Amino acid sequence: MSKQLFVDPNERRASGYIHFEDIPVNQYKKTVKDEVGNFTKEQLVNIYRDMLTLREFETMINLIKKTGEYNGVAYNHPGPAHLSMGQEAAAVGEAFHLDVNDFIFGSHRAHSDILAKGLSAIEKLSDEELLDIMKNFLDGKTYEVIKDEPHESVKDIAINFLLYGAMAEIFARETGFNRGLGGSMHTFFTPFGIYPNNAIVGGSGTIAMGAALYKRVNRKPGIVIANIGDGSLGRGPVLEALNMAGMGQLTKLWEDDMKGGLPVMFNIVNNQYGMGGQTVGETMGYDMPARMGAGFNPNQMLAERVDGFNPLAVIEAYGRKKKLLLEGKGPALLDVVTYRFAGHSPSDSSSYRTKEEIAAWEAQDPIPEYRRQLIEAGVATEAECDAIVEKVNASIFRNFKLAIDEKISPRMDLAANPDAIADLMFTNGHVESFGAPGQKCDVNMTIEENPRVQAIAKKERWGFEKDGKLVSKNKVYQLRDGLFEAIIDRFYKDPTLVSYGEDVRDWGGAFAVYRGLTEALPYHRLFNSPISESAIVGSAVGYAMAGGRALVELMYCDFLGCAGDEVFNQMSKWQAMSADIIKMPVTLRVSVGSKYGAQHSQDWTSLTAHIPGLKIAFPATPYDAKGLMAASLAGTDPVVFFESQRIYDVGEQFHEGGVPADYYEIPFGKADVKRPGKDVTILTFGAVLYRALKAADELKDKYGLEAEVIDARTLVPFDYDCVIESVKKTGRLVIVTDACERGSFASEVARQVTEMAFDYLDAPPVVVASRNWITPAHELEEAFFPQPSWIIDAINAKILPIPGYENTTDQSLAKKLSNESKGV
Amino acid sequence: MAVAVIMPRQGNTVESCIITSWNKKVGDKVNVGDILFAYETDKAAFEEEAKVAGTLLKVLYEEGDDVPCLENVCVIGEPGEDPDAALAGGSAAPAAAGAAPAAAAAPAAQPAGNCTPVIMPRQGNTVESCVITEWHKAVGDTVAVGDQLFSYETDKAAFDCEAEVAGTLLAIFYEEGSDVPCLDNVCVIGEPGANPDAFRPGAEQPAPVVAPEAPAAAPAPAEELAEAPVTIGDLKISPRARKLAEEKKADLSKVVPTGPDGRVIERDVQALIDAGKVIGAAAATEVAAPAAAVALGVPCDDSYTEPMSNIRKVIARSMVASLSTMAQLTHNISYDATEVKNARAMFKAKGEPFGMDKISINDIVMYVVARTLMQPEHRAMNANLIDDGKTMKYFRGVNLGMAVDTDRGLMVPTIFNADKMSLKQLSDTAKQLARDCKEGKISPDYLQGASFTVSNIGSLGIESFTPVVNPPQTGILGVCAMKDAFRMVNGQIEVYPSMNLSLSYDHRAMDGTPASKFLRDLKNNLENFTLMLAKG
Numbered sequence A: 001m002s003k004q005l006f007v008d009p010n011e012r013r014a015s016g017y018i019h020f021e022d023i024p025v026n027q028y029k030k031t032v033k034d035e036v037g038n039f040t041k042e043q044l045v046n047i048y049r050d051m052l053t054l055r056e057f058e059t060m061i062n063l064i065k066k067t068g069e070y071n072g073v074a075y076n077h078p079g080p081a082h083l084s085m086g087q088e089a090a091a092v093g094e095a096f097h098l099d100v101n102d103f104i105f106g107s108h109r110a111h112s113d114i115l116a117k118g119l120s121a122i123e124k125l126s127d128e129e130l131l132d133i134m135k136n137f138l139d140g141k142t143y144e145v146i147k148d149e150p151h152e153s154v155k156d157i158a159i160n161f162l163l164y165g166a167m168a169e170i171f172a173r174e175t176g177f178n179r180g181l182g183g184s185m186h187t188f189f190t191p192f193g194i195y196p197n198n199a200i201v202g203g204s205g206t207i208a209m210g211a212a213l214y215k216r217v218n219r220k221p222g223i224v225i226a227n228i229g230d231g232s233l234g235r236g237p238v239l240e241a242l243n244m245a246g247m248g249q250l251t252k253l254w255e256d257d258m259k260g261g262l263p264v265m266f267n268i269v270n271n272q273y274g275m276g277g278q279t280v281g282e283t284m285g286y287d288m289p290a291r292m293g294a295g296f297n298p299n300q301m302l303a304e305r306v307d308g309f310n311p312l313a314v315i316e317a318y319g320r321k322k323k324l325l326l327e328g329k330g331p332a333l334l335d336v337v338t339y340r341f342a343g344h345s346p347s348d349s350s351s352y353r354t355k356e357e358i359a360a361w362e363a364q365d366p367i368p369e370y371r372r373q374l375i376e377a378g379v380a381t382e383a384e385c386d387a388i389v390e391k392v393n394a395s396i397f398r399n400f401k402l403a404i405d406e407k408i409s410p411r412m413d414l415a416a417n418p419d420a421i422a423d424l425m426f427t428n429g430h431v432e433s434f435g436a437p438g439q440k441c442d443v444n445m446t447i448e449e450n451p452r453v454q455a456i457a458k459k460e461r462w463g464f465e466k467d468g469k470l471v472s473k474n475k476v477y478q479l480r481d482g483l484f485e486a487i488i489d490r491f492y493k494d495p496t497l498v499s500y501g502e503d504v505r506d507w508g509g510a511f512a513v514y515r516g517l518t519e520a521l522p523y524h525r526l527f528n529s530p531i532s533e534s535a536i537v538g539s540a541v542g543y544a545m546a547g548g549r550a551l552v553e554l555m556y557c558d559f560l561g562c563a564g565d566e567v568f569n570q571m572s573k574w575q576a577m578s579a580d581i582i583k584m585p586v587t588l589r590v591s592v593g594s595k596y597g598a599q600h601s602q603d604w605t606s607l608t609a610h611i612p613g614l615k616i617a618f619p620a621t622p623y624d625a626k627g628l629m630a631a632s633l634a635g636t637d638p639v640v641f642f643e644s645q646r647i648y649d650v651g652e653q654f655h656e657g658g659v660p661a662d663y664y665e666i667p668f669g670k671a672d673v674k675r676p677g678k679d680v681t682i683l684t685f686g687a688v689l690y691r692a693l694k695a696a697d698e699l700k701d702k703y704g705l706e707a708e709v710i711d712a713r714t715l716v717p718f719d720y721d722c723v724i725e726s727v728k729k730t731g732r733l734v735i736v737t738d739a740c741e742r743g744s745f746a747s748e749v750a751r752q753v754t755e756m757a758f759d760y761l762d763a764p765p766v767v768v769a770s771r772n773w774i775t776p777a778h779e780l781e782e783a784f785f786p787q788p789s790w791i792i793d794a795i796n797a798k799i800l801p802i803p804g805y806e807n808t809t810d811q812s813l814a815k816k817l818s819n820e821s822k823g824v
Numbered sequence B: 001m002a003v004a005v006i007m008p009r010q011g012n013t014v015e016s017c018i019i020t021s022w023n024k025k026v027g028d029k030v031n032v033g034d035i036l037f038a039y040e041t042d043k044a045a046f047e048e049e050a051k052v053a054g055t056l057l058k059v060l061y062e063e064g065d066d067v068p069c070l071e072n073v074c075v076i077g078e079p080g081e082d083p084d085a086a087l088a089g090g091s092a093a094p095a096a097a098g099a100a101p102a103a104a105a106a107p108a109a110q111p112a113g114n115c116t117p118v119i120m121p122r123q124g125n126t127v128e129s130c131v132i133t134e135w136h137k138a139v140g141d142t143v144a145v146g147d148q149l150f151s152y153e154t155d156k157a158a159f160d161c162e163a164e165v166a167g168t169l170l171a172i173f174y175e176e177g178s179d180v181p182c183l184d185n186v187c188v189i190g191e192p193g194a195n196p197d198a199f200r201p202g203a204e205q206p207a208p209v210v211a212p213e214a215p216a217a218a219p220a221p222a223e224e225l226a227e228a229p230v231t232i233g234d235l236k237i238s239p240r241a242r243k244l245a246e247e248k249k250a251d252l253s254k255v256v257p258t259g260p261d262g263r264v265i266e267r268d269v270q271a272l273i274d275a276g277k278v279i280g281a282a283a284a285t286e287v288a289a290p291a292a293a294v295a296l297g298v299p300c301d302d303s304y305t306e307p308m309s310n311i312r313k314v315i316a317r318s319m320v321a322s323l324s325t326m327a328q329l330t331h332n333i334s335y336d337a338t339e340v341k342n343a344r345a346m347f348k349a350k351g352e353p354f355g356m357d358k359i360s361i362n363d364i365v366m367y368v369v370a371r372t373l374m375q376p377e378h379r380a381m382n383a384n385l386i387d388d389g390k391t392m393k394y395f396r397g398v399n400l401g402m403a404v405d406t407d408r409g410l411m412v413p414t415i416f417n418a419d420k421m422s423l424k425q426l427s428d429t430a431k432q433l434a435r436d437c438k439e440g441k442i443s444p445d446y447l448q449g450a451s452f453t454v455s456n457i458g459s460l461g462i463e464s465f466t467p468v469v470n471p472p473q474t475g476i477l478g479v480c481a482m483k484d485a486f487r488m489v490n491g492q493i494e495v496y497p498s499m500n501l502s503l504s505y506d507h508r509a510m511d512g513t514p515a516s517k518f519l520r521d522l523k524n525n526l527e528n529f530t531l532m533l534a535k536g
């Protein structure tokens, strides 16, 4: 929404037609002979060399997968191998114009892409730069292995480095590009501009778009390419990325040098198939993927089909497209026609296609064809070509032998160092700013001038009046103010910080946390995203991979599923999968609803806590909200930050003296005793704290029991020490959560505490959670969400019978068993 | 009153049993203990004994019948009584047995009136049974709370059992001299005329009859439960409550559970402790055996016999075993006790503010013994020879046995991990153990497990003796009296305090030289006690 743009009914209701430009299809027809003057001999020959390198690399893997040996040397590679024989011209053509500032993100079938990009980068880097990169990477471990291999130049060393680093990674060796933690589908090497490849089909769509956003916002040179398949265009997140990369505000609302569609190329590696599904004629309706571009924005994403069997055609297209993207005319979509000769993977018997079809494409194999053209154009002789073949094959074979040598290329020793992977799950950094030296924070005013900041200054930072009454909502400093303070603070410290999500600008976020930020920040740091949960989270992941810090949000927790892959596979995994080469400073705010029925009231904290690699916060007070948000935004790890809509307006009732105006952080993994007691421990997650306190009041006033109320504050890491200390004292534990009971994190804590503090327990830890139902209407919610009385019922029925207390709910085993047998 | 006999349930997985033979037929007279019928499961064969006397009035199943467990099998009663009266009240007729709910049968012998069984308490974790040494009440006697019912002993200590309920002693299940498994019912107290048979050990416990519609958790009022002793094996108890009970030795047989579903929770154990219901408490008041006076100088063939007390029998057994199975011999040495004596004097004079004024010479000797035993070359002395003399078990710490003389005889409590204790800790522990032994409160858990023993009879003036090794230990040190000794120093006679040490050891476990070296090192260490203390 934006008041600048007048929505004119006359214009919107006017009649007319949408006109499409013609989409070029394979218009480039030249051969080497035609281009001789436009390239050096070396460039033309290297195109051949590079295609050969890609082919032999894949042939090697294909042979060890299928025959168990390569050139007579046996090796067993049990991991994945999605090979790309046939796609070399497309990869080499794409890489030709790219330099290290241009980033590629790819798919499961990325060996050719990374090698081509690496070879191109090596051509463009100076010897000093290459040596510097190689020697500094992983403390020089990879470089050590290959530095004395036969070479005539530093570039030769670098090629060995590239081949060896990729092979060692594919074979899960510690000397590989990601210490063997990425593997075949995730091999990458950022110093050459080779960014993560994704085993989730289309996963790179949103991520590459986010990296392009980073380049734009931080004024970084270069473009970003998403190498994704023709099949991936069926995936929702890819469509979300195509749209968001060219959303109207980029040209209509963003200012000055920020204007223009994002510099991202969706490079559709159109090999005609998904796994077995034929995209044209069977699974997709586009007929030609290039058609897709026409639907997304008026410049039709500069869409075009190019002949990916002719490296020169792809080079030519990239020459034009790169220029347009750098001019802010993006995004672009290229439909690169190619064909994979081998199966989807070595186990694929190609039952979905005929031998004749494969033979027909092999007859036009780009590598012999290009060699023919080289010789025909007089650029190289047969003998020169043979020499290149020999050199390439020898180099692959040598590096292969190094990469499978257990001594030279050991695997991570998890027996000697069992925590090697555990220690990579989080980077636990503290970074004030990811900005380049001298990079300024783009803001519209000073913090002091901000109207929200001025309004907050008049608020009461401690939640109680002198007489003990709660300060009125209008006067009190609320939880949403705590969030705001931490967020605006970081916006003025880290120029790379951006924030976006649905309705965050102008509106101020659906729950008014961001009121005042619109005034403070230009569009490119705070903007309304399309209603594209996958793209919101996926692009934040790409933004962080490229080097920035992102704060994005999902308006309701219930929409988490829409961003499932991006949260569960992308945000969470890339630090460890990259051996921490990549940092993931992404904070994902997730608002937990109530009152809005079955699809707007769910607490799904447990889902995120289940996923390794995410830190999870769920504060319940203004003091905690500010401190935890500050810690999230200064950290280097991905955080899912849950907020409850029930309590955005609460004042601070626990931290004596109220919420400090100064900056402070609350560390993750420290629970907080909100009320000390000796008889029973009540552990809460999020807003349910306040209902637990009510129960504690009643326990004390009516039954003389002193409950110790602990607020978990963070689920991951979780402060077991605090809970166990309390249980040692009380012997009794009730865990309360608004999440549905089955599989909840509360149940997880119950199990863990049972193991950890068994001898101290006077009863099993009891979970008081929401029903395993749909959330009913607000008027019926009391039957669904935990109530104070449920907590006392649980204590009376399962922990410590309370004389004179009558349960308000059916706590019998029979009832429980009957519910369970019904699956509720 | 006619009583039905049910098919017992032999283990949780058994659904039914086959009657293999009838030993009685309808009309036969039946005495308590008579075998009624034999039956078997697919795994084992059993016999069912009558628990009440009378006439066999009715037989519901014939030989070869497969009878669902808990189903009625026959009825015993007075001749002429209606046997079906015993079957009424829920138990299904056998014709409908297939469909009958398994648990609906009436129990064989319902306790009539209000009876409370008295169990043989478990005195420590390692004790399986106790011997009743004396009955103080006879069947029919009235019993007041606190009256002594019977005395009993384990192989290590003696105890008394006091009544916790008032009433009449209705039945005694074990006579004097019986070895009673712990937790078994020993006798029953109740209203005169009530039938105590249901509590006879081995009798089927009356199954609680639960109405199927009854609310699941309707806890009975605490008062009603208060007197019912609990069988610990069946106890539902929270880990925390169990831990507290173990720490404070609460007598769980007297616990009243108030937790959910009858679980014993912390507050229930705390209530026991607060009420002083802890194991060993009852034995505090022990009657000293009267000394028999025999007139001197009068020829006397007037004699009487007395069974050896259990504890003496045990001592006798182990002493004979020691001397007959081991190759035992004793070495003697004396040491200059100047330092030890000075230290003792110093503790006495200045130790009070530190609670160290009661540290004795024997404590000091034990302290030094524990440390000397830990010298690796003396490991054979800190060991057990087990397995018929085939295996040496070496200890990585010193569990130091300490001979204590009590009214009931010699007791040897153990100071566990004595080598890790400070002198004060060791002294405090030794005093506590000795006190517990003398008062009869010692838990049998502390009367075992030693790796070496120290026996001190020096206070009686003994200058040298032959201590007897406690099998399976390999050595025992006798500590003798301190006396003045003389020596020549530079031609002058000098007086110094000297103390004899007598070490008996098992020649099977080690030879004379290592044993002598141990004594020599012990002597050196004692003579340099201050250094030993500093070393810690």
Ligand SMILES: Cc1ncc(C[n+]2csc(CCOP(=O)(O)OP(=O)(O)O)c2C)c(N)n1
Pocket (backbone or CB within 6 Å): A107, A108, A109, A199, A200, A201, A202, A228, A229, A230, A231, A232, A233, A269, A271, A273, A274, A275, A344
């Ligand atoms: C989200 C997701 N769905 C399904 C798969 C299984 N899968 C792996 S590769 C593949 C085919 C992808 O086709 P395309 O995008 O054209 O890439 P290509 O394999 O042809 O290179 C499929 C379905 C996956 N990895 N991720």
Ligand SMILES: [Mg+2]
Pocket (backbone or CB within 6 Å): A229, A230, A231, A269, A270, A271, A272, A273, A274
């Ligand atoms: Mg494809």
